Amino acid sequence: MTTPDKKIRVAISVGDANGIGYEIIVKTLLDKNILDFFTPVIFGSTKHLSQYKDLLNDNSLQFFGINSAEQAVDRKINVVNLWKEPAKLEFGNPTETSGKYAYESLKAAAESVQNGVCDVLVTAPINKKNIQSENFNFPGHTEYLGEVWKGKPLMFLVTEMLKVSLVTQHIPLKDVAQKINKENITEKVEALHQSLKVDFGVRKPKIAVLGLNPHSGDNGLLGSEEQEIIMPAIQSLYEKGMLVFGPYAADSFFTSSNIETFDAVLGMYHDQALIPFKTLCFEEGVNYTASLPFVRTSPDHGTAYDIAGKGIADETSFKEAVFTAIEIFKNRTEYAELTQNVLKTREIKLERESR
Incomplete structure (x- = not known):
């Protein structure tokens, strides 16, 4: 959780691995100055991320693999490895496995925010059909988070x-x-x-x-x-x-x-x-997703299977989602501070004049 000497921790779920989720995450983090603003904690796979780094022909990114979000370090791109031997990416093909990975990433990222380890959640796009299972029976992120975070989203x-x-x-x-x-x-x-x-x-x-x-x-x-x-x-x-x-x-x-x-x-x-x-x-x-106890944002587009793996996805909306989440978190914190310390009014009793 954020303290005065720690940056805001952004939990990132990777969405459908066969869509453009990993690509827009990697492209967002290519900005050399971005770690000055927050600490990313990605819930996915360093192997998948490295595949996209190779696809984009950019070796400047270094991923810091960790076993749990509690081990995250500022000024590093932290990756909670949920799968030691992840399945091979099948760009543009929504599979049962990519749906399973999407759910596991979302679940772990949402829990990290709920438990106070991370501060905000940013979600990459999911496929609303292949993510369905006994554990996920919701129309999308919004309804799922309303259930697990206990609110009316x-x-x-x-x-x-x-x-x-x-x-x-x-x-x-x-x-x-x-x-x-x-x-x-x-x-x-x-x-x-x-x-x-x-x-x-x-x-x-x-x-x-x-x-x-x-x-x-x-x-x-x-x-x-x-x-x-x-x-x-x-x-x-x-x-x-x-x-x-x-x-x-x-x-x-x-x-x-x-x-x-x-x-x-x-x-x-x-x-x-x-x-x-x-x-x-x-x-x-x-x-x-407003009206919940925690902050969640996402890009306003889907998995874009038609361009997955081609290196041409635009990361602008995802980057905006990250900075919007950070801004909302700061606004909420400031609002709470301003409203919880409001001076209480008290009745002033006038002294009666002595006679």
Whole structure:
């Protein structure tokens, strides 16, 4: 755990070994100055990492193999070797073994943060299908971490320019409408509001809420959810003192002026918010799992099997994920310090004049 004389320790899970996870990790760590900012603790295999170092024709990286995260050393690229004789990489091919490795890496990395050995978690992309097993029966990282870290996770895609979140996450489109209710919207906005304050230092967040239907329902012509559910939820939140506005038509919302006006946008379902986000911010976008007791971020892309092993993957989003996790950790620490030492008011009793 971080102390004044220690750097923030970043636990890194390697994702699907046959995707681009190892490559974007290695490329991120090629920056010679990066160890000035944090101490990486990778949960995977030095042999796999060395294969990617050879692939990129760069021998400048030195990996420090350790048996447990407790042995991590500052200014070194620490690697907890989970597999002594790892399976051969099969670039671009999601296998049962690569799914098993992805789970084991995620489990060990998440536990290191939960146990206080590491400070934040950054996850490389997984394949949501081949990772499934008796131990992992979740739609993705978000739901898994909500279970093991004991919280109600909020999927939050962030850049400095644009931040978006969702009422519903990884569910089929046909199930979205029945999951939209006043309670869900209220819960997500409150979580979003709290994250903006605590994690990003926004004193008075302004949040835009999108409608569910085309043209935000067109006054009931194209659907009633806006009038019956979304607007009452927004009104109740506004009455609590939150700056929440909408519902806005999703197809015309993402203009530069709207993006500048609001601190975050809440969409009703996955593609409604993530398509514009990834179109506008793909390279620097970060997937942040808010509303959990610990910090987890990831790049905003997948395993990219089509380019795995070719040495052409762009590490920008992963690098942004690392530095976003560090920034959020510092913001949370500062917020906790500021709020736990608030001076308590006490009643002053006036002395009665003597007669």
